[in-house]
Amino acid sequence: LTTMLAAAFLQLNKNPVEGFSAGLIDDTDLYQWEVLIIGPPDTLYEGGVFKAHLTFPKDYPLRPPKMKFVTEIWHPNVDKSGDVCISILHEPGEDKYGYEKPEERWLPIHTVETIMISVISMLADPNGDSPANVDAAKEWREDRHGEFKRKVARCVRKSQETAFD
Numbered sequence: 001l002t003t004m005l006a007a008a009f010l011q012l013n014k015n016p017v018e019g020f021s022a023g024l025i026d027d028t029d030l031y032q033w034e035v036l037i038i039g040p041p042d043t044l045y046e047g048g049v050f051k052a053h054l055t056f057p058k059d060y061p062l063r064p065p066k067m068k069f070v071t072e073i074w075h076p077n078v079d080k081s082g083d084v085c086i087s088i089l090h091e092p093g094e095d096k097y098g099y100e101k102p103e104e105r106w107l108p109i110h111t112v113e114t115i116m117i118s119v120i121s122m123l124a125d126p127n128g129d130s131p132a133n134v135d136a137a138k139e140w141r142e143d144r145h146g147e148f149k150r151k152v153a154r155c156v157r158k159s160q161e162t163a164f165d
Contacts, residue, residue, distance in 0.1 A: 051163065
């Protein structure tokens with residue numbers, strides 16, 4: 001496992017993927033990553049530099065990592081404490097609410113790269129049907145070009161100021 005995470009980490013740093021970069025929070029702990037996500041072009045998040053932490057379980061890749069934004073972000077699929085709520089980060093198997101198919105949830109074939117691509121795509125195209133932040137989802141649906149856009153713009157500005165702290 002550790003070698004698998006180490007290999008993934010080295011691979012990402014050797015061949016960076018557009019839209020994000022990854023580092024370790026603490027050089028001695030391979031289970032705690034810090035990622036910088038660049039707000040995708042042509043979205044409200046464009047220009048933002050959002051910091052998040054990926055915490056891998058000891059039995060990765062059998063179970064998904066947890067992802068939490070450290071930078072403030074206003075988004076329907078990120079709860080107010082920064083936790084990211086997307087299907088591929090949900091525990092594998094049946095969804096007890098019947099909302100997601102098992103193949104939409106975590107599978108051991110997922111990589112940091114597929115997670116990050118999903119998160120970047122989530123920024124570009126929120127899922128309003130399954131919100132982690134009900135207030136953001138309501139604004140996204142009812143006032144996307146007003147209040148929602150203003151809050152996101154504030155988060156983007158703030159992210160630029162704190163990106164390299």
